[in-house]
Structures are given as C-alpha cells and as structure tokens.
Amino acid sequence: MNYTELSTSQRLEIKTLGELKATGYRSRTIKQELRDNLIHKIQRKEAIFPGIWGYEDTVLPDVERAILSMHNINLLGLRGQAKTRIARMMVNLLDEYVPTVAGTDLNDDPLEPLSRLAKDLIAEHGDNTPIGWLHRDDRYTEKLATPDVSVADLIGDVDPIKAATLKLPYSDERVIHFGLIPRSHRGIFVINELPDLQARIQVALFNILQEGDIQIRGFKLRLPLDIQFVFTANPEDYTNRGSIVTPLKDRIDSQIVTHYPKSIEVGKKITQQEAVIKTEQKGMVKTNELVKDLVEQIALEARESEYVDSKSGVSARMTISAYESLISAAERRCLLNGESSTYIRVSDLYGVVPAICGKVELVYEGEVEGPVIVAQSLIGKAIRAQFLNFFPNPEKAKKNKRNPFGKVIEWFGAGNEMDLMSDMTDREYQARLSTIEGLDDFVDEFTSRLGKDEKYFMMEFALHGMAEYSLVGKQSLDRGMHFKDLVSSMFSGPGSGDDEDYDDDFGSYDDDDDDDTNNPF
Numbered sequence: 001m002n003y004t005e006l007s008t009s010q011r012l013e014i015k016t017l018g019e020l021k022a023t024g025y026r027s028r029t030i031k032q033e034l035r036d037n038l039i040h041k042i043q044r045k046e047a048i049f050p051g052i053w054g055y056e057d058t059v060l061p062d063v064e065r066a067i068l069s070m071h072n073i074n075l076l077g078l079r080g081q082a083k084t085r086i087a088r089m090m091v092n093l094l095d096e097y098v099p100t101v102a103g104t105d106l107n108d109d110p111l112e113p114l115s116r117l118a119k120d121l122i123a124e125h126g127d128n129t130p131i132g133w134l135h136r137d138d139r140y141t142e143k144l145a146t147p148d149v150s151v152a153d154l155i156g157d158v159d160p161i162k163a164a165t166l167k168l169p170y171s172d173e174r175v176i177h178f179g180l181i182p183r184s185h186r187g188i189f190v191i192n193e194l195p196d197l198q199a200r201i202q203v204a205l206f207n208i209l210q211e212g213d214i215q216i217r218g219f220k221l222r223l224p225l226d227i228q229f230v231f232t233a234n235p236e237d238y239t240n241r242g243s244i245v246t247p248l249k250d251r252i253d254s255q256i257v258t259h260y261p262k263s264i265e266v267g268k269k270i271t272q273q274e275a276v277i278k279t280e281q282k283g284m285v286k287t288n289e290l291v292k293d294l295v296e297q298i299a300l301e302a303r304e305s306e307y308v309d310s311k312s313g314v315s316a317r318m319t320i321s322a323y324e325s326l327i328s329a330a331e332r333r334c335l336l337n338g339e340s341s342t343y344i345r346v347s348d349l350y351g352v353v354p355a356i357c358g359k360v361e362l363v364y365e366g367e368v369e370g371p372v373i374v375a376q377s378l379i380g381k382a383i384r385a386q387f388l389n390f391f392p393n394p395e396k397a398k399k400n401k402r403n404p405f406g407k408v409i410e411w412f413g414a415g416n417e418m419d420l421m422s423d424m425t426d427r428e429y430q431a432r433l434s435t436i437e438g439l440d441d442f443v444d445e446f447t448s449r450l451g452k453d454e455k456y457f458m459m460e461f462a463l464h465g466m467a468e469y470s471l472v473g474k475q476s477l478d479r480g481m482h483f484k485d486l487v488s489s490m491f492s493g494p495g496s497g498d499d500e501d502y503d504d505d506f507g508s509y510d511d512d513d514d515d516d517t518n519n520p521f
Contacts, residue, residue, distance in 0.1 A: 002023065002024050003020075003023040003024050003025040003026070006023060008096055008097060011097060011099075011133070012097065012133055014099070014131055015130065015131055016127060016128050016129060016130065016131055017101075017110050017122065017125075017126070017127050017128070017129040017131060018126075018127030018128065019131070020099055020110055020111075020131055021111075021127065025099065025110075025111065026111075027109050027111045027112050029070075029226050030094070030139075030186055030187065030188070030226050030227065030228050031067075031070035031226075031228055032070065033093075033094060033095060034067050034070075034090065034093045034094065034228060035067060035068055035070055037093045037094065037095070038064060038067050038068060038093050039068070041093070042064070048060070048064065048092075048093070049063070049086060049089050050089075051085075051273060052082055052085065052086060052089070053261070053266050053269040053270050053273070054259075054261045054262060054263075054266035054267075054269075054270070055082070055258070058259065059086070059256060059257075059258050059259070060086075062254070062256040063086060063256060065254075066253065066254035066256065067090075067093070069253065069254070071253030071254040072209060072228070072229040072230070072231075072251075072252050072253050072254070073229070073230045073231070073252070073253070073254050073255075073256060074194070074230075074231040074232070074233060074244075074249075074252045074254070074255045074256070075087065075230065075231070075232045075233070075256050075258055076232075076233050076234075076235065076255055076256065076257050076258065077234070077235075077257060077258030077259060078234060078235070078258075078260070078312070078313030078315075079234065079312070079313055079315045079317075080260075080313065080314075080315025080316040080317045080318070081258040081259065081260060081313075081315075081316070082258065082316070083192075083232040083258055084142075084190070084192055084232055087142075087188070087190045087230040087232065088140065088142075088190075090188055090228070090230065091136050091137060091139070091140045091188060092136075094136035094139055094188075095136065096135065096136055097133045097134065097135055097136070098133070098134050098136075098139070098186065099131050099132070099133060099134075100131070100132045100133070100134050100186075101113055101118040101121055101122065101129060101130075101131070101132070102129075102130035102131060102132035103117075103121070103130065103132075104117050104118045104121070105117070105178055105182075105183060106118070106178065106182055106183060106185045107134055107139070107183075107184075107185045107186045107187065108185070109186065109226075110122070110129065110131055114185060114223060114224070114225075116174060117174075134186075138187075139184075139186060139187035139188060140187060140188045140190070141180055141183070141184040141187060141188070141189050141190065142189075142190040142192065143180055143189075143190070143191050143192070144191075144192045144193060145191050145192060145193045145194055145195075145196040145197035146196060147196065147198060149197060149198070149201055150201070151179075151200075151201060151204045152179060153179055153180060154179045154180055154181050154201065154204065154205075155178075155179045155181060155182070155204055155208075155216060156176055156177055156178040156179040156182060156216045157176070157177055157179070157216060158175050158176060158177070158216065159175055159176065159177035160175075162174075162175050162177060176216050181208060181225065181227065182223060182225060184225075184227055185223075185225050185226055185227060186226050186227075187227065187228070188227075188228045188230060189227050189228070189229055189230070190229075190230045190231070190232070191229075191230075191231050191232070192231075192232045193232065193233060193234070194231040194232065194233040194244055195233050195234065195243050195244055199245050202244065202245045202248045203245065203247075203248070205248055205251075206247060206248065206251060208225060208227075209229065209248070209251040209252070210251050229252070231244075231252060235311070260299075260303065260313070260314070260316065261296075261316070264293050264296040264297065264300070267296035267299065267300075267316070267319060268289075268292050268293070268296055270316050270319070270320075271292070271295065271296065271316070271319045271320050271323050272292070272323075274316075274320045275320050275323045275324050275327075276324060277323075277324065277327055281327050281328070281331050283341070284330075284331055284334055284340070284341050284342065285327050285330040285331055285334065285341070285342060285343075285344060286341065286342070286343045286344065286453065287327070287343075287344045288344065288454055288457065290386065290390075290457075290458075290461065291326065291344050291346075291348075291349070291457075292323070293386055294346075294349060294379075294382050294383065294386055295319050295322050295323050295326060295349075295352070296319055297381075297382035297385050297386055298318075298319070298322060298349075298352075298356065298378050298379060298382045299314050299316075299318055299319045299322075300382075300385075301378045301381040301382050301385065302314040302318070302356070302360055302378050305366075305374070305377075305378060305381075306363075306365065307362055307363060307365055307366030307369060307374045307377075308360050308361065308362060308363070308366060308374070309360075309361040309362065309363050309366075312360075312361040314359065314360055315359055317359060318355065318356060318359035318360065321352075321355040321358075321359065322352040322355040322356060323352075324355070325351055325352040325354065325355040326344070326348055326349065326351065326352050327344075328351070329348040329351030329352070329422075330342055330343075330344050330345065330348050332351075333348075333422065333423050333424075336423050337423070337424075337425045337426075339425065339426060342426055343426070343453035343454070343456070343457060344457065345429065345457060345460060346383070346457065346460045346461050346464050347420055347422050347460065347480065347481060348422075349379050349382075349383075350376065350379060350422070350476075350481075351422070352379075353372055353375040353376060353379075356371075356375035356378060356379075357371040357372060357375050360374070360375075362374060376476070380464075380468050381468075383461070383464050383465055383468050384465065384468040384469065386461075386465075387461070387462075387465030387468065387469070390446060390447065390458070390461075390462075391404075391442075391446050391462060391465065392404055392446070394466070394469040394471055395469075404442060404445065404446075405442070405466060405471050406438070407437055407438025407439075407441070407442070408436060408437070408438045408439050408442060408463075408466060408471070408472065409466075409471055409472065410437075410438070411436055411437040411438060411439075412472050412473075412483070412484060412485040412486075413485050413487075415485070416436075416484075416485075417482065417483065417484040417485075418432060418435070418436060418463075418482070418483040418484070419432075419477065419480060419481070419482050419483075420432060420433075420460065420463075420480050420481050420483070421477070421479050421480035422479050422480045423479060423480075424480075429456065429460075430456050433456055433459045433460060433463070436459075436463070439459050439462065439463065440459065442462060443455060443458045443459050443462055463483060464481075467483065470486060471486065472484070472485065472486055473485060473486040473487075
C-alpha cells in the first residue's frame, strides 16, 4: 500500500527502515509539508487559524502567502497582537507524525540522514535500522530572546564530558553538543522578541538561514538543516533595547505587520474567547453587551490617550484582565451582601483599575498624574464615548427648547445629592437610583424593552454619562461615587469646608465613622 494511503495507526506500526521504504515513503522539506497541508485546508474550506480574530483580511492572508512561498517569517507588531499564537498554530499544518531514525538527536529523516550518528546507524543496520515516529507537537521549539542567550544555546558547543565519556579527541565531531536550532531540524523554530538578541548572536544566524552552514568551535560542518523559522518582534523604535541587524532582516523572506483590533466587535470576540470566567461566576453575575463594549472602549481610549505611550501599545491582555476583574468585582459585592446573584453595574468598572494600571506604560505627563488617576480617566472617557450610542449629545441638547436632561439637572440643582457605594445591596442600589427625579423617564424615552435589572444599569450609566459631560457633578469616594449639582460641587470642593465628611488627607468624602484609611474599592 502507498504511504500516503496508510492510516495513522498503520504508519505507527512501521518499525524499521526496510518497512518504511516498502510503503513508498518520500521525504519532504518542512516548508513543502506546510505548503501542501495549507493547500489541502484551503481547498477544503477549513479554518486555518481558528480563534484569531480581526486578521481575516490583513495578517492571516499574508501568513498564508508566506507559507505558500515557503518563506521564513517575521511577525512585527506591538505587544498583545497574537504573534506567538499564530506561530504556535502553524504546528497544525504539519503532518501528525513523521518517521525518524530512532535514538538520534536531530530528528533525522530515515531517507536523508543528517547527523553522524544516524548515518552510522544506517550503515551498520541497513534496512533493519529502527524507526521512531515524531508527533507534530514535538516539532515546535520556541526561544525567548534575552541578552544572556549565547551561540552555544542556539547553535551548539563542544561537550568535554561527552569527549571524556566516549574517550574521543576534541577533533572528533561526535564531541559536539548541538544547540536548539540543530535539534529543531524538520521542525518549526520560533525566536520571540528578536531585537532583544545581541547583534553578535544574530550574526550567527546568517548562514543557517541562507546556506544551512553552522560552525562550532572550529568544526566545519555542512548541515543542510530543514527548519521553518518564525521570528516575532516589536517595531524597532519601540525602545532602545536593540534592533534586528540589517543583514539578518534581509535573510528573512516575509515580514508581516500585525495590528490591534480595528473595532469593538472584534475586540469583544477576543476578550470573551480568552477571559477565564469561572462557572460559579457565570451563574452569579449577569452581564450585558454594553458593559462588554465599555471594557473594549477603555482599550481604544488608552491607545489614543496622550498619557499612554503609543509606541508601547495597549495589549489585548488588558481587556481580558479587565473583564475578569469586572466580573470579580460584581462577584465580591454579591458575596459580601449574602446574595445569590447580582447584575453588573457601571460602578463595577472602577474595580478594573488595577488591571489597567498594570497593562499601560505612561509617558511623563501620565506618570505625573499617576496611574490610578489615568485609569479612572480612561474609564470616564469610555463611558462618555458609549453614552452617545444610546442618548442625545448633551452639547446639542442644550440648544433644544426641551432639554431631555433637564429634570435630572433640576433635581440635583435643588440641592439633592446621591452616594452610590460599590458594595450596596441590589435593593439599596435600585432604591437610590429611583429617588433621582426624571432619571427613570429619561431612560424610558431613549431605550425600549429593558428588563428590570438592565433598566437600573442604564439609569446608572446615564447618570455617569451626564457627569462625564459636566451636566452633574461627580466625585470619587473611597468606596463609591458621590453625585451632586455641578455648580455646588465646584464651590464645595476640597478644602471648602462645606462638607463635614470631606477627607482633606485623601481628597474624598468619608461616608462613615471608620478610620480614614485610603481603601480604594
């Protein structure tokens, strides 16, 4: 039977070189293997990179073209743009198993042995040479480029222990201990963050990429290595860490530029796919699409913010961590109140501040403001941007004869104030929002078919949005938000003395008699 017609189980039963030859097995380079399997998947309309969203018309077609061209690839882009994931998923384009000469270090092809050991074994045993089978997952090697990576790590070095054990002179090539790249023969080899690799180490890759030559401690070896190289890198101007030396860049056939999600919908797909939400959290916390949009909007605002370093980028990992923190904020409130379930609140967004702070790099002006202040500002801008998708533009509404925001503004203007604490029970939360005159009717006017929980969410969202558009005043408390008339909030700010509970030390209102410890949410 022809080798290509054998099932996987039948192939794994082949134990010797003679049995393999009898099937008509033919060697293929890894690049040819990737190309053939990609063509097969394209023809059968199969998903080639499942779970990679937003690259369908940009990055992925470029990757497929590079594979069809049998190119080495450099994926260039800011952090959190799925570069490593794409490289890892290329493994799925390999054959499930390939035969090797059993007991060798370099995954030798039985018909085209590479190492001295494999050649000696075949010379000694002939068609009885033992055959092993290598799974595609074992044909992937990944190395993070760090300043301490050496040529010996990647290429190899002389092993004095091997020389002493085998009683070999140092002139015998069998004393060589091969590095990661030769051991990746017939596989995919990935170097992440290539610019971090020292220039002298990058130079060592020249001949491997072009001619397949390697040199170890004076040994002249002609090893036609069969490797699919994939590199990942940030743009060269990202930091002063280093860059890809020009001759190496010239030897990498295809450089493919990645990017962040171009829409909120794509961002949501990525976040919802990657976020780890526990089963008990899903049963306890009910959410809606708007709050998911707000999480993605925070990332969009961060990428445009003057306080955030645009060269660093804002990773998709930020929205993933933020969404996980959002759900946990609601879960914590539910547990504190002894409730079995709860509905997400806009105020829960302020519980994601730590997730934002750890994921953005600030410019000097942002450092002056402080990461927490910048994070809170980004949340506010996200609310402001999404507000216009549901309610009128406050700037234009001022010119209308009937201002739809009028009743709410008048209620606060009459001296009314409102504290929305982060750990209030659902009943307290709903009761507080219901006391704001005109807020209920305002939401009813511009929305429809809302359930009870979603309506209260929209009421809070409308209130936060009005505050972001300076229709009402909003001030942060240690454990929530304080809303009041905008004009009075300006005249009764820090140090005015109008509010007895104002905490001068931390610039917030102290809503209880506890000690004045700065305990953010």
